[in-house]
Amino acid sequence: MSGAPVTIGEAARATGVSAKMIRYYEETGLIAPAARTRSGYRLYVASDLHALRFVRRARDLGFAVEDIRALLALWHDRARASAEVRALALAHVTDLRRRIDALEDMARTLEDLAAHCGGDARPDCPILDDLAAGPPPKPAATPTRGSRAGKASALPLRSR
Amino acid sequence: MSGAPVTIGEAARATGVSAKMIRYYEETGLIAPAARTRSGYRLYVASDLHALRFVRRARDLGFAVEDIRALLALWHDRARASAEVRALALAHVTDLRRRIDALEDMARTLEDLAAHCGGDARPDCPILDDLAAGPPPKPAATPTRGSRAGKASALPLRSR
DNA sequence: GTGGGGCTTCCCACGGTGGGAAGGTCAAGG
DNA sequence: CCTTGACCTTCCCACCGTGGGAAGCCCCAC
Numbered sequence: 001m002s003g004a005p006v007t008i009g010e011a012a013r014a015t016g017v018s019a020k021m022i023r024y025y026e027e028t029g030l031i032a033p034a035a036r037t038r039s040g041y042r043l044y045v046a047s048d049l050h051a052l053r054f055v056r057r058a059r060d061l062g063f064a065v066e067d068i069r070a071l072l073a074l075w076h077d078r079a080r081a082s083a084e085v086r087a088l089a090l091a092h093v094t095d096l097r098r099r100i101d102a103l104e105d106m107a108r109t110l111e112d113l114a115a116h117c118g119g120d121a122r123p124d125c126p127i128l129d130d131l132a133a134g135p136p137p138k139p140a141a142t143p144t145r146g147s148r149a150g151k152a153s154a155l156p157l158r159s160r
Numbered sequence: 161m162s163g164a165p166v167t168i169g170e171a172a173r174a175t176g177v178s179a180k181m182i183r184y185y186e187e188t189g190l191i192a193p194a195a196r197t198r199s200g201y202r203l204y205v206a207s208d209l210h211a212l213r214f215v216r217r218a219r220d221l222g223f224a225v226e227d228i229r230a231l232l233a234l235w236h237d238r239a240r241a242s243a244e245v246r247a248l249a250l251a252h253v254t255d256l257r258r259r260i261d262a263l264e265d266m267a268r269t270l271e272d273l274a275a276h277c278g279g280d281a282r283p284d285c286p287i288l289d290d291l292a293a294g295p296p297p298k299p300a301a302t303p304t305r306g307s308r309a310g311k312a313s314a315l316p317l318r319s320r
Numbered sequence: 321g322t323g324g325g326g327c328t329t330c331c332c333a334c335g336g337t338g339g340g341a342a343g344g345t346c347a348a349g350g
Numbered sequence: 351c352c353t354t355g356a357c358c359t360t361c362c363c364a365c366c367g368t369g370g371g372a373a374g375c376c377c378c379a380c
Contacts (some may be wrong), residue, residue: 003285007227007330008326008327009325009326009327009328015294018368018369019369020370021367021368021369023328023329024367024368036355037327037376039327039328039375039376039377040229040328040329040375040376041326041327041328041376041377042255042327042328049301050294051293053292053293053294053295054291054292055293056294056295057290057291057292057293057295059267059367060266060295061270061291062263062266064366064367065202065366066366072287072292075286075288075291075292078281078283079283079285080285081280081281082277082278082279082280082281082282082283082285082287083280084283084287085277085288086274086277086278086285086287087279088277089270089273089274089277089287089378090270090274091269092270093270093271093274094265095269096266097267098265099262099263100263100264102266103222103256103259103260103263104260106211106220107220107253107256107257107260107323110221110249110250110253110256111248111253111319112247112254114249114250116190117245117246117249118242118243118246119242119243119246119247120241120242120243121241121242121243122241122242123238123240123241123242123246124242125240125242125246125302127242127245127246127249128231128235128245128263129230129232129346130217131217131218131235132210132213132214132217132235133213133217133219134210134213134214134216134217135176135213135216135220137321143182143196143225145173146249154255158237167357167358168357168358168359169356169357178337178338179358180337180338181336181337183360184337185334194369197345197347197358199344199346199358199359199361200344200345200358200360201345201346201357201358201359202358202359219336220380224335224336225335225336226335229340284321
């Protein structure tokens with residue numbers, strides 16, 4: 001229960017955020033600059049640790065750092081509307097689902113190909129054949145490349 | 161059907177790999193250095209385009225560039241055993257599935273939280289509460305998961 | 321006072337991708 | 351012949367989040 005400030009190493013251990021990342025978050029303004037000892041050591045009190053755990057949890061849920069910035073702002077705004085938070089979360093879910101679908105497509109395709117691949121000592125291999133054939137034929141009529149559509153967020157993932 | 165060599169821009173258009181990326185792949189040794197005109201322009205023949213399409217397709221299937229290096233080697237090795245290719249593909253599928261599961265967990269958790277969130281003008285919000293609570297309690301019992309096991313490949317994703 | 325572990329800052333790397341500057345080349349059109 | 355504009359070249363920078371490591375303080379226990 002000691003409310004005494006701790007150094008960055010302890011904060012890291014206590015929150016699961018590496019010291020490196022804590023400094024990075026501070027540098028980029030995601031978290032407030034920590035207090036310092038006279039000799040320059042960063043010091044963290046309970047509320048700082050709380051914020052760090054918040055960030056950690058949000059990262060675990062796949063939020064990009066920029067999203068977390070917004071979430072933190074809402075967290076600190078005691079008058080926020082829960083609708084705002086909800087919207088943020090659901091937008092993120094949409095993003096996650098899109099990525100899941102993309103990965104799922106890849107996995108299914110590869111499983112299909114693998115299923116038709118002997119997997120023996122012979123060289124014939126539908127997997128390589130598929131790769132060599134290049135991009136799959138466009139499924140539909142549409143102007144041979146309406147393709148250039150929406151950029152999908154550069155997945156903030158890590159699994160650690 | 162002209163077998164005439166094309167410049168990098170045409171190669172890019174023909175294969176769906178940007179000129180930037182073609183140069184990058186060459187630089188990193190993924191593809192062989194292109195032939196050059198006397199004035200230094202890169203020139204691509206049909207087999208080069210074929211290789212580029214191969215790379216493109218493999219990227220589309222989520223393979224990391226390093227994996228593609230191996231796949232290309234197998235492709236060029238006419239005596240390869242299809243088992244090798246299959247193993248590579250299935251290892252990648254495993255990886256994809258792991259990532260899918262992770263994303264799925266995130267999405268489900270967020271959906272759960274959102275479901276219990278009023279989403280109105282009031283400030284109470286289980287989503288923020290959850291984030292503020294930090295990492296979820298260990299599911300306990302079982303040998304605390306084999307958890308910190310395998311490093312999960314740093315997701316080669318892009319959706320373009 | 322000395323050793324070792326912590327802290328500081330600073331730079332570098334990764335995977336892939338795009339942006340853009342500064343300059344060379346090439347073909348078409350005046 | 352010369353200009354124009356599209357294309358090519360190399361080179362550096364940025365993104366995002368993370369880790370590695372060097373060089374140099376600081377602090378505590380012995």
